Amino acid sequence: MMEQQTSVKVMTAHELTQLLFAQEELFILDVRNTSDYENWRIEGHRVVSMNIPYFDLLDGVESVLEKIPVHQKVLVVCAKEGSSIFVAEMLAEAGFTDVSYLQGGMKAWSDHLEPVKVGELRDGGAIYQFVRIGKGCLSYMIVSGGEAAVVDTLRMTDVYEAFAAKHQWTIKHTIDTHLHADHISGGKKLAERLDASYWLPEKDAEEVTYFYRKLEEGQEIQVGATKIAILPIYSPGHTIGSTSLLVDDTYFLTGDSLFVASIGRPDLAGKAEDWVGDLHNTLYNRYKELPEHLVVLPAHFGSYTEIGPMGVVSARLGDLYRNNPGLTIADESEFRHIVTHHLPPQPNAYQEIRQVNMGKLKPSEEEQQEMEVGPNRCAIHDK
Template structure:
């Protein structure tokens, strides 16, 4: 329960989404931590170490930059040091509250947006991680695609919409976040779908391949085999909407190097070019709904094939060799803990109590 000196991450996210200018988010973490991963629109006063040692002078000297007519939400790593910061602000006349759970709490926020270009699809956004998942619904039935590990989010959403979850699927074996797919499917006693190539050592899944369909109400959701980001990546065609996973993003494409060394990355980039070439053959007005976002602000996030061909440089490349070299020469930093996350999602390691912390940090699943 939230006290009168705390504010929940869900409320912070909702108010920022609504453009609430009366909320000022003050992050007191160290500058390097803030620059690596932060709440969009927040402000940084790097006094974490000082506050940890009981020194409040640095924060007090920075208060001139904090508007005194706004409600201030203080943020730290786990919501402890931010409580001290909020108290300092209250002692100086500010209306200040500490965001519960800090950035760890922020990573657990989920927001649902109905896709206006598709009657069947709801996009579920995690603003703290850059992850997107989906609920495909029709006729009282629902398919969950790329579930986060907090499975109650999808169960609650289905309940509020009077839907029965009839299937769960992943577009691939994720390397950036723990999948809740198998747990959700087990809880609902429904199939969990994944391409066999990405299943590795999993024993609770139903293999799907190119051309298979998953029935959801009157919809036949078609499986498209789109390897490259992983060797078993698939996309889901839902009428005129494409759930593209980590194959195709709005401004980039999936990176091909998270399964091995340079030879694997080159092979993956080659496969990815062919997969993108196949997606380019879809109708121009097909709406691409990706598995991640970076700093795009539009919600729900999506773009047509026609738009992406004109504006996504990598998707618009015509020459395979140039595409492969472009991908390999400018790969970003690897996602934090990606090897362990991948091991959990492929059945090689069991998720433990620290599973939530493995996901913390910026998303780096896109190329370039």
């Protein structure tokens, strides 16, 4: 009699992202160390997860079988993949019929970018949001007349390059809305590879070691022959140089100043007391003067609950002034106190990441991945 073969499936980060966007049911068994799980894990609208460290399962999975749903999709997750394969195979041998492991583990989950179309532009172009769902980072590609600009580019530059090449678009500009502290920017790298222009606010660039074009209020950065203009709007607070982009009088790219459910933090350069006034002025005066119909497209999200239909993270500016807790603090002194005294933990290796983005440190690819592990923590009101 032949020995029965177990059936363990592989789930890619792309497949998992699509499953979460569709809000399908999923049970996750995360076999990383408890501290790693509590710091950062996969979440979703209909996701239930349980943490049992791998070393507690070396002698078998019998002790946890009753805690795992039999007739539901089960995904086993670990840091890099190996441990999850071993545990998934044991679950399959125990009779679970729909068991998968996450290909590449949380390392692959952290680096995955999912392009999602936000909408059309009036003269025939389009804007795409690249969702780094495992870390909460958002970047953008604005396309018109066969040309493209990439905003707040992440270090996985091959994704943008391949996406543009697939559609036969030429990337002419890369733009950073500010000097990032939670992730390594790929803007300069992508611009150099493609002979494109790299833009950065001058006030954030005092210590950078490379050439850049100054992103200043009043400019128009043209993309394509159809003249879809990107209009920079100076909006300090998260950093002293933070600059938002108004695209096609419809889309408002706010960087890390304003999010869907929270606001930016002013302390990642060690100047919270100095910059909190700028942040208040940006949010309560400068942005308040703009039309309510603008579609806010931030550079981050703090929770899966901010991901809307089809995976897009966005909100009308007018709605945010009614619903975003960071925009409903009437008293300025109270705002200052909340912003400077109720800050969440700072991002992993944020000081070193700032140095990398200035061009002062040049870590290896593996070192860059390690620097970025964990949640982004760029917001005040994130859970």
